[in-house]
Structures are given as structure tokens and as C-alpha cells.
Amino acid sequence: MPSSSADSPAEAAPLRAALLAQLGGAAAVLLLVVLIGRFSRADLLQIPLILALLQGAVAAMLSLRQRMPPWWVPIHLVFLPLVVVVRQAEIAPGWFLAGFVLLFLVFWRTDKSRVPLYLSNAQTAAALARLLPRAPCRVLDVGCGVGGLLRRLAQARPDCEFVGIEHAPLPWLLARLRCLGLPNARVRHGDFWREPLAGYDLVYAFLSPAPMPRLWIKASGEMGADARLVSNSFAVPDVEADQVIEVRDRRATRLYLYRPDKARESAAFPAIPERPDQE
Ligand SMILES: C[S@@+](CC[C@H](N)C(=O)[O-])C[C@H]1O[C@@H](n2cnc3c(N)ncnc32)[C@H](O)[C@@H]1O
Numbered sequence: 001m002p003s004s005s006a007d008s009p010a011e012a013a014p015l016r017a018a019l020l021a022q023l024g025g026a027a028a029v030l031l032l033v034v035l036i037g038r039f040s041r042a043d044l045l046q047i048p049l050i051l052a053l054l055q056g057a058v059a060a061m062l063s064l065r066q067r068m069p070p071w072w073v074p075i076h077l078v079f080l081p082l083v084v085v086v087r088q089a090e091i092a093p094g095w096f097l098a099g100f101v102l103l104f105l106v107f108w109r110t111d112k113s114r115v116p117l118y119l120s121n122a123q124t125a126a127a128l129a130r131l132l133p134r135a136p137c138r139v140l141d142v143g144c145g146v147g148g149l150l151r152r153l154a155q156a157r158p159d160c161e162f163v164g165i166e167h168a169p170l171p172w173l174l175a176r177l178r179c180l181g182l183p184n185a186r187v188r189h190g191d192f193w194r195e196p197l198a199g200y201d202l203v204y205a206f207l208s209p210a211p212m213p214r215l216w217i218k219a220s221g222e223m224g225a226d227a228r229l230v231s232n233s234f235a236v237p238d239v240e241a242d243q244v245i246e247v248r249d250r251r252a253t254r255l256y257l258y259r260p261d262k263a264r265e266s267a268a269f270p271a272i273p274e275r276p277d278q279e
Helices: 014-039 048-065 072-088 093-107 122-131 148-156 169-178 212-222 260-266
Strands: 138-142 161-166 185-189 202-205 228-232 243-246 254-258
Touching (some): 014 048, 014 072, 048 072, 093 169, 122 228, 148 161, 148 169, 161 169, 169 185, 212 260
Parallel strands (some): 138 202, 161 185, 202 228
Antiparallel strands (some): 228 254
């Protein structure tokens, strides 16, 4: 059984934790300015960029204190200093709104799903095609991104049926367009946690470490006899893979193969836990 390691509050609600760190940094700098202003004239504290750098340093420390993952540190360090620098460039505000909307449509609620968009390459698609049964089969790509993997598999195996589910609007639209004209590929908009995995011979996941314990519980409870769960790069914690395929690509991709039905035979699985990332 995988361990369902409890997330720290900062990991469970990263946006709230980031906001707290930023506000804490701002409050600390404000206090410093008020205190120093009482006793002396500190010219350095009149310079917005210096204040922003101090705010970033305090925010970074607060994020570490909240046990946010270490990659948040550089984000906190540069966030407000960048705002100060960019403001001087006098860029029309509409550009920032456009950038935000574009990123939102591509990455959607990555803060909740904790699965960003990155794509399987052609070598991985070829390795996966070799893993498919010889007989016609059904394959699901949970979080199919822009549909590249689905497209390649559907072209390689016209006798099989390929389904992709994607919740981020722009990748979903691209995936849909790219699979038009392929009668054996279907792309659906939605949340893969709501998709029953029974009836698929192979479920492919290229997600992140965060959802793997929950995906394993879902797969073990729902996937049929002899069906396989294949995870690109992210192993299920505390579960030994039946096979690990090393793909000969530049990023040394590893495909972890599991037989969830075998696990079901050896243990009773609890209900899938409700998580805030449910849509
Ligand atoms: C790392 S990408 C992989 C894309 C594609 N499977 C591939 O291998 O090229 C993961 C995708 O899963 C999507 N995703 C994450 N959580 C999801 C969910 N609950 N339902 C549907 N899609 C989801 C993300 O938006 C992202 O596009």
C-alpha cells in the first residue's frame, strides 16, 4: 500500500501560504521603515527597489518557515523586486492581464492539481506503443495535455481506441483539434478523477509525484484484470513496479508499469479520499 503522506498546510493550500509569506514580508518592511524613520533618516529605505528586496528576503524566509517546497524561495525573492522594475518600464496594464489569462488557460488550477503541463516525447510514445497488447485494446491518457501522445498512439495503432481527458481549456482545445480526423482518438474536457478506469486495458499517466498515491488507490479499485497502469517518470510511492522501462531519450525517461489488479488481490482498498483538487 502506498503511504498517503499528509501534506503540510502550505502544500495543501500553496496560494494561501504564498500570500501569507508576501504579506508577512510587506508587514516586516513597513515596520522597519516606521521604526527607523522615528530614530534616524535612512535614505536607503526611501528607494523602492531596496524595500522590495528586503520584502522578498523576509517573504522567502517565511515560506521556508511554512515548509513550502524550496523552489518557492527564488519566487518570493524576486516577485516584488520584479514588480518594481517592470513598473518603471511603463507597460500598458492590458498586457499583464493578457499574460495572466493566457497562463491561466494553459495551466488552469495547477495550484490545486499540482500537475503542470509538460509533454511526452516521440520516443516515449514509441516505447508505450510497444507495450500495448497485440489485440485491439482501449487506452486512457489521464491529463492528455495537447494530445501529442494520443495522436502518435492513434496513428501507430488504428485497431485500438484512445481516449484523453484534459481539464485545462487551451491544451484541451489543441488536443481536440490535433485528434480531429483520427477515428480512433477521442479527447474529452473534464476531470480524470471522475472517469471510471474500468474498461481500459492501459492507463497512461504523466503527472507529478503529488497525485500518485491517490491515482494508485483509484486504479487498484477500478482497473480490470490484466490492465496496466503506466506512469511516466513518477513511481507510486511504496509500491514496487512490475517493470521499469528505460526510454532511450535525452531526459532518460522511465516508464513504471503496474498491475493494479494484483494489488487488489492482496489487499482491501479504502475509498478514494476526497481532496480539494476535486472539481
Ligand atoms: C504533464 S502533462 C502530460 C500531458 C500528456 N499526457 C503527455 O504525456 O504529453 C499533465 C496534464 O494533466 C492535466 N491534468 C492535471 N490534473 C488533471 C485532472 N484532474 N483532470 C484532467 N486533466 C488534468 C494538466 O492540465 C496537464 O495538461
